[in-house]
Amino acid sequence: MNTPVQKNDQLTVHIEDLTHDGAGVAKVEGYPLFIAGGLPNETVEVHVLKTLKNYGFAKLKSIVEPSPFRVEAPCPVFYECGGCQLQHMTYEGQLEWKESMVRNVMKRIGKIDAPVLPVKGMDKPWEYRNKSQIPFDLENGEVIAGFYQSKSHRIADTNTCLIQTDEADRLLRAVKENALKLDLIPYNEETKKGQLRHLVVRKGRATGEVMVVLVTKHAKLSKQEEIIQFIREVEPNVKSIVHNVNNRNTNVIFGNETNVIWGRAVIEDLIGDVRFEISARSFYQVNPEQTEVLYKQALDYAQLTGDETVIDAYCGIGTISLFLAQKAKQVLGVEIVPQAIEDAKRNAELNGFTNTYFEAGPAEEVIPKWYKEGKKADVLVVDPPRKGCDEALLTTIIEQRPKRVVYVSCNPATLARDLRILEDGGYKTKEVQPVDMFPQSTHCEVVTWLELV
Numbered sequence: 001m002n003t004p005v006q007k008n009d010q011l012t013v014h015i016e017d018l019t020h021d022g023a024g025v026a027k028v029e030g031y032p033l034f035i036a037g038g039l040p041n042e043t044v045e046v047h048v049l050k051t052l053k054n055y056g057f058a059k060l061k062s063i064v065e066p067s068p069f070r071v072e073a074p075c076p077v078f079y080e081c082g083g084c085q086l087q088h089m090t091y092e093g094q095l096e097w098k099e100s101m102v103r104n105v106m107k108r109i110g111k112i113d114a115p116v117l118p119v120k121g122m123d124k125p126w127e128y129r130n131k132s133q134i135p136f137d138l139e140n141g142e143v144i145a146g147f148y149q150s151k152s153h154r155i156a157d158t159n160t161c162l163i164q165t166d167e168a169d170r171l172l173r174a175v176k177e178n179a180l181k182l183d184l185i186p187y188n189e190e191t192k193k194g195q196l197r198h199l200v201v202r203k204g205r206a207t208g209e210v211m212v213v214l215v216t217k218h219a220k221l222s223k224q225e226e227i228i229q230f231i232r233e234v235e236p237n238v239k240s241i242v243h244n245v246n247n248r249n250t251n252v253i254f255g256n257e258t259n260v261i262w263g264r265a266v267i268e269d270l271i272g273d274v275r276f277e278i279s280a281r282s283f284y285q286v287n288p289e290q291t292e293v294l295y296k297q298a299l300d301y302a303q304l305t306g307d308e309t310v311i312d313a314y315c316g317i318g319t320i321s322l323f324l325a326q327k328a329k330q331v332l333g334v335e336i337v338p339q340a341i342e343d344a345k346r347n348a349e350l351n352g353f354t355n356t357y358f359e360a361g362p363a364e365e366v367i368p369k370w371y372k373e374g375k376k377a378d379v380l381v382v383d384p385p386r387k388g389c390d391e392a393l394l395t396t397i398i399e400q401r402p403k404r405v406v407y408v409s410c411n412p413a414t415l416a417r418d419l420r421i422l423e424d425g426g427y428k429t430k431e432v433q434p435v436d437m438f439p440q441s442t443h444c445e446v447v448t449w450l451e452l453v
């Protein structure tokens, strides 16, 4: 193959950027080399491992000139575990990289010239996750637990995770030490033998309430009463213990059978002044502190006076909808998962909102139907999954012309693509605000404000 570098070459290169997996990217005569562990603005010596037609991979041998943002990763399993990608960079460096990544994507993919503001980060970018899903396994007869290694289902065994809560860490250690005594033999994905698949810990940040979910292969927990007693002793703030049964050969964590074995079926949390009930299976943003920052920004961009009808497309359990309902005349939420819509209705009721309406179905079908029924939005908020908005929904927005669109996105690339379509259809992007929902990782959430021209 005619590439500028060959397998086993030893080179000194300058790293320019990071991939979405957190690997450094250096270019040799325009040919990208991906270097795990390398940071932008570093000069490094590498050993070329593999070359493909358009890019190659190299191993970091030594750092000649380190990045000013390089630090020792504080987590002992950082280089094994696939959970975090950026712990070897200061938080300031992470925020700077995320801002430039969003700016580049906006320019390159969307040809969007709106200002990209500095990323809104956290004061303390650790212990922020309110949900831990911990897989278990047996290795040489020993119980191991932690998180999966990058692109694999091998567990990086650990006793602590620096982005999870203390409660999750304590339960991880206690269940690991006592799993065999409690007849919770870890399940092995290859042999399909064993019982305990995952320990899931959720915490309401504002209320301190904890939920523990045990996901097992078999429906019977032979020592159920002992397990309940044990969990309550380890975690006094536990309000709900749930047993989920998953006997399928699958990567999906939860199975279909969910039983509350002690306490309540839900825990509660607050985002701003809005109260939410969270059940074992509900989707809920994992960084509640930054969720508030994100939603406040979305609310600011919506510029509501109290007279507006707002549509919240891809509304999940209605978290953004209820935030908006505090300032709007009416909010209509649409979401494809019927269970989430049930949660949204219950949460609206719990907070005493009478100006909300929720409907289950694909946003791209329900919103055109609403327009035909005379339900038109003054302001439209969208918060789609990573793949971005359905094209039919973008066409509907362009045809129906709400005066303002607020686009919340967890994928800057699909966001930039969709902004281009909306700009070509008569909108102007006014401002782009990244919010760091996932410190120590390469992910970045973005809120965008568009006005009809």
Ligand SMILES: C[S@@+](CC[C@H](N)C(=O)[O-])C[C@H]1O[C@@H](n2cnc3c(N)ncnc32)[C@H](O)[C@@H]1O
Binding pocket: 283, 284, 285, 313, 314, 315, 316, 317, 318, 319, 320, 334, 335, 336, 337, 340, 361, 362, 363, 364, 383, 384, 385, 386, 390, 410
């Ligand atoms: C990024 S989440 C946003 C959830 C919510 N806005 C929040 O902040 O909690 C995207 C949501 O879109 C939903 N979804 C996916 N495809 C959809 C579609 N075609 N129509 C409506 N909702 C959809 C997913 O089920 C998920 O709840």
